[in-house]
Amino acid sequence: xxxxxxxxxxxxxxxxxxxxxxxxxxxxxxxxxxxxxxxxxxxxxxxxxxxxxxxxxxxxxxxxxxxxxxxxxxxxxxxxxxxxxxxxxxxxxxxxxxxxxxxxxxxxxxxxxxxxxxxxxxxxxxxxxxxxxxxxxxxxxxxxxxxxxxxxxxxxxxxxxxxxxxxxxxxxxxxxxxxxxxxxxxxxxxxxxxxxxxxxxxxxxxxxxxxxxxxxxxxxxxxxxxxxxxxxxxxxxxxxxxxxxxxxxxxxxxxxxxxxxxxxxxxxxxxxxxxxxxxxxxxxxxxxxxxxxxxxxxxxxxxxxxxxxxxxxxxxxxxxxxxxxxxxxxxxxxxxxxxxxxxxxxxxxxxxxxxxxxxxxxxxxxxxxxxxxxxxxxxxxxxxxxxxxxxxxxxxxxxxxxxxxxxxxxxxxxxxxxxxxxxxxxxxxxxxxxxxxxxxxxxxxxxxxxxxxxxxxxxxxxxxxxxxxxxxxxxxxxxxxxxxxxxxxxxxxxxxxxxxxxxxxxxxxxxxxxxxxxxxxxxxxxxxxxxxxxxxxxxxxxxxxxxxxxxxxxxxxxxxxxxxxxxxxxxxxxxxxxxxxxxxxxxxxxxxxxxxxxxxxxxxxxxxxxxxxxxxxxxxxxxxxxxxxxxxxxxxxxxxxxxxxxxxxxxxxxxxxxxx
Numbered sequence: 321x322x323x324x325x326x327x328x329x330x331x332x333x334x335x336x337x338x339x340x341x342x343x344x345x346x347x348x349x350x351x352x353x354x355x356x357x358x359x360x361x362x363x364x365x366x367x368x369x370x371x372x373x374x375x376x377x378x379x380x381x382x383x384x385x386x387x388x389x390x391x392x393x394x395x396x397x398x399x400x401x402x403x404x405x406x407x408x409x410x411x412x413x414x415x416x417x418x419x420x421x422x423x424x425x426x427x428x429x430x431x432x433x434x435x436x437x438x439x440x441x442x443x444x445x446x447x448x449x450x451x452x453x454x455x456x457x458x459x460x461x462x463x464x465x466x467x468x469x470x471x472x473x474x475x476x477x478x479x480x481x482x483x484x485x486x487x488x489x490x491x492x493x494x495x496x497x498x499x500x501x502x503x504x505x506x507x508x509x510x511x512x513x514x515x516x517x518x519x520x521x522x523x524x525x526x527x528x529x530x531x532x533x534x535x536x537x538x539x540x541x542x543x544x545x546x547x548x549x550x551x552x553x554x555x556x557x558x559x560x561x562x563x564x565x566x567x568x569x570x571x572x573x574x575x576x577x578x579x580x581x582x583x584x585x586x587x588x589x590x591x592x593x594x595x596x597x598x599x600x601x602x603x604x605x606x607x608x609x610x611x612x613x614x615x616x617x618x619x620x621x622x623x624x625x626x627x628x629x630x631x632x633x634x635x636x637x638x639x640x641x642x643x644x645x646x647x648x649x650x651x652x653x654x655x656x657x658x659x660x661x662x663x664x665x666x667x668x669x670x671x672x673x674x675x676x677x678x679x680x681x682x683x684x685x686x687x688x689x690x691x692x693x694x695x696x697x698x699x700x701x702x703x704x705x706x707x708x709x710x711x712x713x714x715x716x717x718x719x720x721x722x723x724x725x726x727x728x729x730x731x732x733x734x735x736x737x738x739x740x741x742x743x744x745x746x747x748x749x750x751x752x753x754x755x756x757x758x759x760x761x762x763x764x765x766x767x768x769x770x771x772x773x774x775x776x777x778x779x780x781x782x783x784x785x786x787x788x789x790x791x792x793x794x795x796x797x798x799x800x801x802x803x804x805x806x807x808x809x810x811x812x813x814x815x816x817x818x819x820x821x822x823x824x825x826x827x828x829x830x831x832x833x834x835x836x837x838x839x840x841x842x843x844x845x846x847x848x849x850x851x852x853x854x855x856x857x858x859x860x861x862x863x864x865x866x867x868x869x870x871x872x873x874x875x876x877x878x879x880x881x882x883x884x885x886x887x888x889x890x891x892x893x894x895x896x897x898x899x900x901x902x903x904x905x906x907x908x909x910x911x912x913x914x915x916x917x918x919x920x921x922x923x924x925x926x927x928x929x930x931x932x933x934x935x936x937x938x939x940x941x942x943x944x945x946x947x948x949x950x951x952x953x954x955x956x957x958x959x960x961x962x963x964x965x966x967x968x969x970x971x972x973x974x975x976x977x978x979x980x
Contacts, residue, residue, distance in 0.1 A: 329364060330407065330410040330464065331407055332424050333407060333576045333583045334567050334568050334576070334579045335359040335362070335424075336362070337404075337583045338355050338565075338566055339352065339355045339362065340401065340586055341586065343400050344724075344728065348827075350852060350854065352388070356384050356400065357431075358566070359424070360424075363454050363455065367381060367490045369387075369391065370391055380493060382445060383445075383447035383451055384447075385447065401587070404587055405587060412464075412465075417575050417577075418573070418574055420461075420576070421574040421576075424568070425563070427453070428562065429556070429559050430520075431452075431453030431454040432450070432559065433555050434519050434523035437519050437523060438519055440541075441515070443516065443519060444844075448516070449519045452487070452516070452520050453520060456499075458479075459475045459476065459478060459483060460475070462482065480504060495516045498514060499521075507540050518540050526551065533548075533552075534548050589721070610629055610697065613627070614626070614639045614640055615641060616726070617707060617723065618641040620722055620726050621722055621726075623689075623709050623719065624641050624688070625708070625710075626683065628708065629705045630652060630663060630703055633651065633652045634651065635660070636649045640686070642686055642688065657676075658692060662694035663694075663696055663703055666698050666703060667696070668694065668720050669693070670711065687708065689711060689712075691711045692709060692710060693719065695724060697730055697731055699734045707723065707727065821860065821861070822858055822859065822860065823858070823859050823863040824858050825859055825892055826853070829852060829906075830850070830852070832870055832871070832874075836848055845884030845885065846878060847886075848874075848887070849887055850889075850890050852892050853894055859904055860970045860971065861970060865950065866969070869946050870890075870908070872940070872943050873943060873965055874908060877909070880913055880914075880963065886910065886911045888908070888909070892904065892905065892907075893905040896968060901971075904968075904969045905969075906969060907966050908965045908967070909962060910962050911962045913962075914960050915956070924943070950969065950970060953967070
């Protein structure tokens with residue numbers, strides 16, 4: 321079958337538009353990944369690139385999250401932009417729009433069902449099942465964009481082989497290829513088939529919501545009719561919610577022309593910003609580059625602009641497009657003006673209907689306008705300057721979007737170039753990042769033999785009946801775990817000191833989970849689950865104490881699980897309001913045997929450990945001390961069904977409104 325691994329396939333313009341907007345907003349990778357995962361064409365494009373020879377031999381990519389990690393944020397954003405540009409080349413008619421909408425609904429329903437079944441039947445990689453569910457009927461998508469009727473019918477007739485050939489070309493492995501090839505096998509033929517094959521085949525049938533699918537669930541996995549119907553209801557509700565969030569109507573006629581026009585406008589705005597930015601001289605010291613860009617920003621927006629540089633806790637007016645520029649400097653501390661608010665909030669601020677301060681009035685006079693908009697330039701978390709633009713009293717949302725797009729593109733260029741002069745506290749950032757990646761790779765390689773030794777020790781212990789020898793082996797395992805934990809902390813350490821008071825909890829959990837799975841959960845007898853919220857989880861805390869808290873609690877939870885079986889689950893929730901403050905909640909729960917009464921009664925005090933001589937009994941007391949240091953709150957619930965620790969961690973930028 322002659323198919324190019326890098327296909328040019330149509331997407332629903334609403335999904336592409338939301339993905340592009342999320343990239344422009346610099347949303348977190350989880351948000352972007354969730355949007356991109358909804359579209360078969362985008363998933364196919366990402367898989368083709370992430371598994372291409374460009375990155376050499378390595379671990380196969382089986383999820384969009386993994387692809388994002390391999391590609392990097394900037395290349396990922398470029399890929400989304402390229403996909404958006406390609407989308408404009410497709411000219412679809414009314415019937416084809418309808419087919420594309422129906423294809424999207426079916427593929428997404430299949431993918432969500434496959435992931436739900438994978439979780440229910442304990443398949444170890446639910447994200448892989450989801451991705452294959454998105455790709456299972458890709459032949460139909462190829463047919464939609466194929467004009468020749470005979471070729472169109474060929475792709476429809478050969479959907480299994482089309483999907484299998486592409487999955488094979490992307491290097492997803494023989495089991496994934498089989499899942500595509502045998503997706504339409506009869507349920508009676510699947511009883512002893514591979515787990516992944518059964519998942520995809522059943523998911524495709526359940527996506528049709530008919531009696532045959534209900535019967536197949538009982539045959540393939542022994543699922544009751546009531547449970548299967550509940551899965552169908554839940555997935556249908558989830559698909560409807562996703563469609564609503566994307567602005568995609570699932571009922572009645574569908575025409576993607578309107579969304580395509582919005583997509584075109586978004587792309588044109590970005591192209592305009594890039595073109596205007598290219599007219600500025602971006603070479604030289606930072607304090608000279610920013611003033612050079614005011615003409616470009618005026619060209620983009622058509623509005624007068626002032627540029628302020630931020631140095632030494634002072635905002636200094638450096639340039640503008642309003643004629644003669646007076647000498648004007650002001651303290652960078654918050655003073656109520658839109659200029660200083662934009663500087664500290666790192667977000668655009670419009671004067672709108674608020675009462676202007678004296679500084680606001682000075683800027684209005686210089687700009688000769690009834691209102692103004694302040695837009696910061698944020699480079700690697702720092703704000704080297706702020707633009708002030710003349711606007712009308714409504715603030716013109718389109719101007720805010722365009723100016724924000726321009727400043728983000730400018731920040732990207734500044735971060736990449738370093739201007740020959742490093743940004744403050746950011747010298748040789750790229751070199752440090754590459755060095756950290758090399759260290760992480762080396763630590764991962766060291767962790768592998770530690771994991772193997774730990775597994776052999778476990779097997780050896782089970783074969784010995786000598787209690788004293790078993791206790792000595794327990795001490796060796798404990799020291800190996802301690803070494804693995806030290807390696808884990810080293811791999812997550814960051815030599816940069818510019819970000820010691822803030823950390824993204826979801827990002828930390830994702831990074832820690834990968835290494836914890838290689839150590840505490842590597843034997844396959846226990847599972848580690850993540851349930852991360854979509855809202856921002858930035859903490860007003862250092863990364864080191866957060867990592868130590870998580871490692872200690874997860875380690876305790878893993879050791880409480882029965883052999884074999886059980887799960888440790890990490891769940892985040894944000895924002896949470898309590899006692900007049902804003903928090904991020906982290907729950908670490910296990911399905912173990914619970915905490916003994918003697919330990920529970922003195923839960924966070926140093927105790928005589930019940931785990932053998934290799935343990936100090938200080939783990940929970942250290943956790944409590946770290947929580948107290950950051951003014952966090954920790955609570956515990958335990959019983960025969962397991963243990964759950966609930967942590968309230970201070971959210972970045974929280975307001976303490978408590979009164980005495």
